[in-house]
Amino acid sequence: MNVSRRDFIKLTAAASAAAAAGISFPEAAQAQESADVEKWVKGTCRFCGTGCGVYVGVKDGKAVAIKGNPDAKTNFGFLCVKGFLAFKCMYHPDRLKMPLVRQKNGKFKETSWNEALDLVANKFKYLREKYGKDAVAYYGSGQCTTEETYTFNKLWKGGFGSNMVEGNPRLCMASAVAGYISTFGSDEPMGSYSDIESSKCIFITGSNMSECHPVIYRRVMRHKMKNPDVKIIVCEPRRTSTAKIADLWLPNDPGTDLAVFHAMANVIIAKNLHNMDFINKHSRITTGKDVVDFEEYKKFLSQFTPEAVEKLTRCPADHIVKAAEWFATSGATLSMWCMGLNQRKRGMWANNLVHNLHIITGEMGKPGADSFSLTGQPNACGGVRETGALSHLLPGTKPVANDKWRAHVEKAWNIPAGTINPKPGFHTMLMFEKLGGEKDAEKPIKGMLVSTTNPAQSLPNLHKYVKGMQDSFLVVLDIFPTRTTQLADVILPAAFIYEKGGVYGCSERRSQLTEKAVEPVGQAKPDLWIAAQIAKRMGFEKLIPWNGNDSMKANEQAWTDYITVTKDTEHTLWGATYDRLKKEKAGIQWPCPSVDHPGTERRYVRGQDPMFEHPAEKDHIPSDATIYFYADAKKEGKLNLFLRPYDGPGEMPDKEYTFFLTTGRVVEQWHTGTMTMRIPEIARTHPNAYIELHPDDAKQLGITAGDMVEIVSRRGKSVMPAVITKGTLPGVAFVPWHDQAMARMINFVCNDVVDPDSKEPEYKVAAVRINRVSGPKDVADKYIIDDVNAPFA
Amino acid sequence: MIFTGSIISFEAGQSAEALKLLEKFPEIEVHTFSEDGNNAVVSIETNDSKALENITDKLKKADGIKDIAHHYMYFGEETEKLLTEDAASTELGAFFKSARIKNGKAL
Numbered sequence: 001m002n003v004s005r006r007d008f009i010k011l012t013a014a015a016s017a018a019a020a021a022g023i024s025f026p027e028a029a030q031a032q033e034s035a036d037v038e039k040w041v042k043g044t045c046r047f048c049g050t051g052c053g054v055y056v057g058v059k060d061g062k063a064v065a066i067k068g069n070p071d072a073k074t075n076f077g078f079l080c081v082k083g084f085l086a087f088k089c090m091y092h093p094d095r096l097k098m099p100l101v102r103q104k105n106g107k108f109k110e111t112s113w114n115e116a117l118d119l120v121a122n123k124f125k126y127l128r129e130k131y132g133k134d135a136v137a138y139y140g141s142g143q144c145t146t147e148e149t150y151t152f153n154k155l156w157k158g159g160f161g162s163n164m165v166e167g168n169p170r171l172c173m174a175s176a177v178a179g180y181i182s183t184f185g186s187d188e189p190m191g192s193y194s195d196i197e198s199s200k201c202i203f204i205t206g207s208n209m210s211e212c213h214p215v216i217y218r219r220v221m222r223h224k225m226k227n228p229d230v231k232i233i234v235c236e237p238r239r240t241s242t243a244k245i246a247d248l249w250l251p252n253d254p255g256t257d258l259a260v261f262h263a264m265a266n267v268i269i270a271k272n273l274h275n276m277d278f279i280n281k282h283s284r285i286t287t288g289k290d291v292v293d294f295e296e297y298k299k300f301l302s303q304f305t306p307e308a309v310e311k312l313t314r315c316p317a318d319h320i321v322k323a324a325e326w327f328a329t330s331g332a333t334l335s336m337w338c339m340g341l342n343q344r345k346r347g348m349w350a351n352n353l354v355h356n357l358h359i360i361t362g363e364m365g366k367p368g369a370d371s372f373s374l375t376g377q378p379n380a381c382g383g384v385r386e387t388g389a390l391s392h393l394l395p396g397t398k399p400v401a402n403d404k405w406r407a408h409v410e411k412a413w414n415i416p417a418g419t420i421n422p423k424p425g426f427h428t429m430l431m432f433e434k435l436g437g438e439k440d441a442e443k444p445i446k447g448m449l450v451s452t453t454n455p456a457q458s459l460p461n462l463h464k465y466v467k468g469m470q471d472s473f474l475v476v477l478d479i480f481p482t483r484t485t486q487l488a489d490v491i492l493p494a495a496f497i498y499e500k501g502g503v504y505g506c507s508e509r510r511s512q513l514t515e516k517a518v519e520p521v522g523q524a525k526p527d528l529w530i531a532a533q534i535a536k537r538m539g540f541e542k543l544i545p546w547n548g549n550d551s552m553k554a555n556e557q558a559w560t561d562y563i564t565v566t567k568d569t570e571h572t573l574w575g576a577t578y579d580r581l582k583k584e585k586a587g588i589q590w591p592c593p594s595v596d597h598p599g600t601e602r603r604y605v606r607g608q609d610p611m612f613e614h615p616a617e618k619d620h621i622p623s624d625a626t627i628y629f630y631a632d633a634k635k636e637g638k639l640n641l642f643l644r645p646y647d648g649p650g651e652m653p654d655k656e657y658t659f660f661l662t663t664g665r666v667v668e669q670w671h672t673g674t675m676t677m678r679i680p681e682i683a684r685t686h687p688n689a690y691i692e693l694h695p696d697d698a699k700q701l702g703i704t705a706g707d708m709v710e711i712v713s714r715r716g717k718s719v720m721p722a723v724i725t726k727g728t729l730p731g732v733a734f735v736p737w738h739d740q741a742m743a744r745m746i747n748f749v750c751n752d753v754v755d756p757d758s759k760e761p762e763y764k765v766a767a768v769r770i771n772r773v774s775g776p777k778d779v780a781d782k783y784i785i786d787d788v789n790a791p792f793a
Numbered sequence: 794m795i796f797t798g799s800i801i802s803f804e805a806g807q808s809a810e811a812l813k814l815l816e817k818f819p820e821i822e823v824h825t826f827s828e829d830g831n832n833a834v835v836s837i838e839t840n841d842s843k844a845l846e847n848i849t850d851k852l853k854k855a856d857g858i859k860d861i862a863h864h865y866m867y868f869g870e871e872t873e874k875l876l877t878e879d880a881a882s883t884e885l886g887a888f889f890k891s892a893r894i895k896n897g898k899a900l
Contacts, residue, residue, distance in 0.1 A: 006794075006796075006838070009796045010796055010838060011836070012798070012865075013797055013798030013799075013864075013866075013867060014798045014822075014824040014825075014834050014836040015824075016798045016864060016865040017798035017799055017800055017835075017863075017864035017865055018800075018824070018825060018834040020800075021800045021832060021834070021864070023800075023825065023827045023832060023834055025824065025825055025834065036867065036869055037869075057867070057869075059869060062872050062873075062876065063872060064867065064868060064869030065865070065866060065867040065869065066865075066868075067798070067864055067865040067866070070864075077864050078863075078864055079863070084863060084866050085842065087868055087871070088842075088871075091872055091875040092875075218862070680842075680843065681842055681843060
């Protein structure tokens with residue numbers, strides 16, 4: 001390598017880092033943007049829900065560099081290890097490059113796109129004609145782009161007349177959606193990430209953000225370091241790495257935190273730290289059925305004394321009192337949570353009770369104060385939630401059962417009135433339960449298209465659902481072989497985000513456009529193209545006309561269609577045209593009703609939220625209201641402050657199954673590890689799943705570090721090495737879920753009981769029995785599914 | 794080769810010691826500092842991402858260093874290797890079919 005070129009690249013890299021950190025760089029004039037990079041293409045990271053802005057460097061049609069986008073309001077130019085190493089997924093030798101169709105001998109054979117798409121379209125037509133319009137389901141992902149999710153949703157609901165549309169956000173975010181809608185009347189948070197830097201107290205619950213949202217955690221950590229008086233409270237069964245920066249840890253048994261939240265509310269009111277003016281002005285106290293007065297709420301809370309709750313949850317009473325005081329008196333309290341609250345049998349209630357704390361203290365509607373749900377996937381919000389790609393929703397996150405909205409969507413889609421079924425389809429767990437072969441009369445769903453997700457590893461109580469996937473006609477769109485492709489009949493090779501472009505909407509209502517940077521590998525195609533080609537072959541070309549080969553043009557057509565349907569809702573992105581999204585360096589936060597509107601950092605506040613002046617809302621908002629919750633279903637502009645009775649997890653430890661099991665992520669790995677386990681430095685760090693046990697439990701069970709341990713629930717078992725740590729409560733075990741090795745796929749053990757409101761399953765709590773099986777064994781095998789013909793075993 | 798542009802943050806008052814430590818890494822070039830002296834702008838050049846990972850891990854554990862954050866990564870030669878005959882020589886080499894046949898699932 002020539003020395004001057006090397007120095008030039010180093011100088012460019014350093015200048016870029018300096019700019020991102022706001023440090024003046026004397027050599028900057030010598031560095032140029034183009035050091036060995038022909039062009040920089042704006043995009044978004046495709047891993048967690050933070051929405052980090054990136055630039056992909058391209059030379060000779062290949063990705064050669066990546067840098068954080070210093071103008072991004074999410075990450076300010078910094079990336080975590082997963083984002084930096086995405087290129088190793090793009091150019092990985094395991095990438096699926098040709099359509100594959102399973103033959104009679106059980107093996108896959110490469111075919112042409114025409115052959116594969118004809119097969120899929122003809123089979124879908126046959127199944128729908130023979131078994132009814134709901135016989136074929138779509139199961140999507142919070143990793144598909146908004147355009148892709150919108151298109152599949154439109155094809156199914158507007159074309160097929162079927163609401164058998166679900167996506168994996170049902171497994172991670174449905175409780176947050178239900179929580180926001182039931183409390184606020186509208187999905188997604190009021191505030192933004194920028195509240196982190198304005199907050200004086202941060203209440204983190206059900207989220208190990210240091211591992212799951214490292215860039216947001218970095219913002220929290222830096223805020224704390226700059227402002228040591230800022231209080232950090234972590235409410236978690238595990239003393240996670242996030243808890244290391246906490247001033248106060250509220251440990252509790254998994255699934256019991258509803259009592260902790262009520263106890264905090266009880267303390268706040270008993271100590272007269274509540275904001276009665278805010279409660280009176282902005283909330284209605286309700287049981288869900290009946291409206292009650294404040295005294296009844298106070299009386300209800302009185303049973304949740306810190307001492308009584310300590311007995312129920314193991315959360316120390318004095319910690320509850322301290323947390324309540326800090327929450328109510330900081331002046332700007334921000335709550336953040338994720339799957340620990342959502343993946344629960346009472347996930348919606350848990351969300352409601354965090355919102356309650358903000359309502360009774362008035363800690364919302366001002367900088368640094370908000371009740372903010374973090375998403376786990378890059379486009380769970382923008383894609384599945386906002387386009388309404390769940391079985392009970394339509395675009396704009398509005399119910400299919402809403403006659404007026406259904407009629408509006410039918411008109412916008414130019415389809416006959418009555419096409420969209422008013423009855424919701426099956427939620428995810430029911431959909432997979434009802435999926436099966438043509439010979440099985442008990443299974444009404446006979447075919448399914450799965451895009452960008454891996455249900456054969458990610459569903460809880462997995463044993464129950466594998467046969468249905470195996471027996472049905474299963475079409476899988478993915479970039480790598482997975483446990484789910486092992487059960488498929490047709491595998492369609494998908495393009496990576498930087499090979500196709502598209503919009504992702506992150507946790508803070510921000511939609512950001514990724515431009516196509518390079519061509520897909522092999523014959524991989526964008527999901528949008530695949531959706532449109534299936535639509536064309538099934539006679540829905542007029543409904544989905546964007547079936548051309550120019551992916552960015554097709555993306556723009558789909559996006560424009562979507563923002564037209566939702567133009568006059570509180571989710572409006574009407575001002576976020578594709579041209580504008582291409583130019584905006586940091587994306588746009590909805591509501592954004594016009595091209596000259598900058599986007600909305602805070603909702604429901606006059607002067608900040610454009611809906612106060614929007615014709616759809618303006619008439620019913622009092623002219624003197626500074627804060628007004630216009631999405632309130634009762635049209636009173638109020639929040640619901642809920643009396644939710646205490647309800648524990650679906651199953652508690654007992655004599656046979658003596659431990660709580662909870663599951664989650666580690667920082668390096670993502671979801672089922674199909675991408676991250678293929679990145680060597682990540683795979684090395686966490687090459688296999690393991691079980692974390694408290695030293696007291698390990699001693700009692702005769703288990704030492706590295707011993708092989710069997711974890712048994714009423715549904716299944718796993719075997720993996722033990723890690724002994726004081727980072728968990730005695731009686732509580734933790735397992736990360738990224739491992740694809742059959743013996744260590746923890747979802748065989750997890751509970752599939754669902755929240756009766758959100759229909760989200762309770763991954764976070766299971767009762768298990770734990771036994772030592774043997775001494776240490778080397779299982780650090782970084783297991784991946786590398787052969788599409790390998791059996792599901 | 795992998796090149797990064799990175800920010801290394803020092804513990805307050807420990808920048809002199811931390812800089813001495815950085816001198817032990819020939820892969821690291823310090824370009825400039827923040828006004829308070831608590832952050833250094835560096836470039837790091839390594840043979841591959843494994844070496845970068847090792848340096849990052851060592852720095853994160855070192856006394857006087859609070860954090861290291863990468864902002865920019867150039868990996869053009871890695872991409873080229875992955876797409877050419879040299880693929881098997883990369884860290885992803887073991888994923889290639891020929892290596893898999895020989896080595897099973899080992900990376």
